[in-house]
Amino acid sequence: AGSGAAPVASGTASAPAPVPELFSWEFASDPYPAYAWLREHAPVHRTRLPSGVEAWLVTRYADARQALADQRLSKNPVHHAEPGKTGIPGERSAGLMTHLLNIDPPDHTRLRRLVSKAFTPRRVAAFAPRVQELTDRLIDSFAARGSADLIHEFAFPLPIYAICDMLGVPAEDQDDFRDWAGMMIRHGGGPRGGVARSVKKIRGYLAELIHRKREDLGQDDGADDLISGLIRASDHGDHLTEAEAVAMCFVLLFAGFETTINLIGNGTYALLRNPEQRARLQSSLAAGETGLLETGVEELLRYDGPVELATWRYATTGLTIGGQPIPAGDPVLVVLAAADRDPERFGAPDVLDLGRKDNQHLGYGHGIHYCLGAPLARLEGQTALATLLTRLPDLRLGVDPDELRWRGGLIMRGLRTLPVEFTPSA
Numbered sequence: 147a148g149s150g151a152a153p154v155a156s157g158t159a160s161a162p163a164p165v166p167e168l169f170s171w172e173f174a175s176d177p178y179p180a181y182a183w184l185r186e187h188a189p190v191h192r193t194r195l196p197s198g199v200e201a202w203l204v205t206r207y208a209d210a211r212q213a214l215a216d217q218r219l220s221k222n223p224v225h226h227a228e229p230g231k232t233g234i235p236g237e238r239s240a241g242l243m244t245h246l247l248n249i250d251p252p253d254h255t256r257l258r259r260l261v262s263k264a265f266t267p268r269r270v271a272a273f274a275p276r277v278q279e280l281t282d283r284l285i286d287s288f289a290a291r292g293s294a295d296l297i298h299e300f301a302f303p304l305p306i307y308a309i310c311d312m313l314g315v316p317a318e319d320q321d322d323f324r325d326w327a328g329m330m331i332r333h334g335g336g337p338r339g340g341v342a343r344s345v346k347k348i349r350g351y352l353a354e355l356i357h358r359k360r361e362d363l364g365q366d367d368g369a370d371d372l373i374s375g376l377i378r379a380s381d382h383g384d385h386l387t388e389a390e391a392v393a394m395c396f397v398l399l400f401a402g403f404e405t406t407i408n409l410i411g412n413g414t415y416a417l418l419r420n421p422e423q424r425a426r427l428q429s430s431l432a433a434g435e436t437g438l439l440e441t442g443v444e445e446l447l448r449y450d451g452p453v454e455l456a457t458w459r460y461a462t463t464g465l466t467i468g469g470q471p472i473p474a475g476d477p478v479l480v481v482l483a484a485a486d487r488d489p490e491r492f493g494a495p496d497v498l499d500l501g502r503k504d505n506q507h508l509g510y511g512h513g514i515h516y517c518l519g520a521p522l523a524r525l526e527g528q529t530a531l532a533t534l535l536t537r538l539p540d541l542r543l544g545v546d547p548d549e550l551r552w553r554g555g556l557i558m559r560g561l562r563t564l565p566v567e568f569t570p571s572a
C-alpha cells in the first residue's frame with residue numbers, strides 16, 4: 147500500500163530521531179509505517195492535530211488496552227483543559243451531548259444498562275434474514291452492469307438502511323436518513339454549518355418518531371422495533387427520558403454508520419489486495435463453512451479496521467501511560483490501528499491471516515465503552531463480504547491502487563470510493 151514510508155531514524159544515539167509527518171495526505175493513504183515508528187521511538191507522543199488541538203497518541207498494544215480501561219481518562223469533554231474544541235459539530239447545540247461516548251459512570255452505567263436490555267444479541271440475530279435481503283437487493287442494483295463503486299452503491303447504503311430498519315424508521319423516511327448521513331460523512335471535517343443542520347434535522351425527526359412510538363405503546367403493545375424496545379426498557383423502575391432516547395438513537399446511528407461502511411470498504415479492499423487469502427475464503431464459503439468468515443472479519447478489523455483512533459479521552463488527574471506523565475486536562479487518543487499492528491502482541495502483524503488465532507484486537511475498543519453494536523457490525527460485515535465474494539466471484543479492483551483516496555478524518559479510516567469490476571450477472 148501507498149508510498150507513505152516514514153523517514154527512518156538517523157541511527158546515531160545522540161541525534162534526535164525525526165518524527166514522521168503525521169496526518170498528511172501520504173499518511174492517510176498508509177499510516178502504518180509512521181505508527182510503527184511511533185510505537186518504537188515515541189509510544190506515548192504529544193502532537194498537534196490538524197485542528198490545532200494538542201493531544202497524546204498512545205500506540206503500543208499494552209498501553210492502549212490499559213488506557214481504554216482507565217477510568218481516570220474521562221469521555222466527558224468538560225475535562226478538556228481547552229473545552230469546546232472537540233466533538234461532533236452541531237452536536238452540542240442540538241442537545242445530543244449526553245450519549246454513551248461522551249459520559250462516564252455512573253451515568254454511563256445507567257444508560258448502557260438500559261440500552262443493553264433493548265439492543266440484545268438476540269434481537270441482532272433475529273435481524274439476520276433482513277440484512278441478507280438488503281445485501282442482495284443492493285448487489286442486484288449493480289450486478290448486471292459489470293462495474294460499481296462499492297462504497298457509494300453498497301457499503302454506504304447497507305448500514306444506514308439496516309440501522310433504520312432495526313430502529314423502526316418507516317421505509318418512506320429512510321432515504322432522508324441516507325441524505326443526512328451522506329452530508330455528515332462528506333463534511334465530517336469540513337464546513338460546520340451543513341453538518342450542524344443535518345444533526346439538527348436528524349434530532350428533530352428522531353424526537354418526533356420517538357414521541358409517536360411512545361404514544362403507540364400506550365395504546366397497545368406497540369411495535370417490536372428497537373426504538374419501542376428502548377422506550378419499554380426499564381431497570382429497577384428506571385426508564386430513558388425522551389431526550390435520552392433521542393441521544394441514544396443518535397449515537398446508534400452515528401457510531402454504527404461510518405464504522406460499518408469502513409469495515410466493508412477496508413475489508414473488501416484488503417481481500418482484493420491479498421488474493422491468496424481471498425481465494426482461501428472463497429473456497430471455505432463454497433464448502434458451506436462459516437469459521438473462516440468469522441475469524442476473517444475479526445482479522446480484517448485488526449489489519450485495517452474502521453476506527454483508526456478511539457474517540458477522545460481526557461485526563462481527569464495527572465497520570466502516567468507507558469511511563470510517560472500526562473498532565474490533568476490533556477486529551478489522550480488511543481491509536482487502535484497502531485496497537486493492532488504491535489509485534490509485541492501479534493505475530494507477523496503486517497500480514498493478513500484470515501485464520502489468525504488468539505486475535506484479541508482492539509478494533510471494537512475495550513473496557514466499559516466497548517462497542518455496543520459489535521454483534522450487528524459482525525453480522526453486517528460477514529453478510530456483506532460473504533455475499534459479495536459468492537455472487538461476484540471474480541470481483542477485482544477497477545483502478546490502480548495508487549488512485550484510491552482515503553478520507554482524511556481523524557478518528558475513522560476509510561476509502562472515499564472503491565471502484566470494482568466483475569463479470570456481469572443477472
Ligand code: HEM
Nearest residue numbers: 246247401402405406409456457510511515517518519523
Ligand atoms: C463504541 C468500533 C459498529 C454502536 C465503539 C468503540 C469502537 C467501536 C472502537 C469504542 C470507542 C471508544 O472507546 O472510544 C466499531 C466498529 C464497528 C462498529 C469497528 C463496525 C465494524 C457499530 C454499530 C453500532 C455501534 C453497528 C450500533 C448500531 C456503538 C456505540 C458505542 C460504540 C453505541 C458506544 C458504547 C459506549 O460508550 O458504551 N464502537 N463500532 N457500533 N459503538 Fe461501535
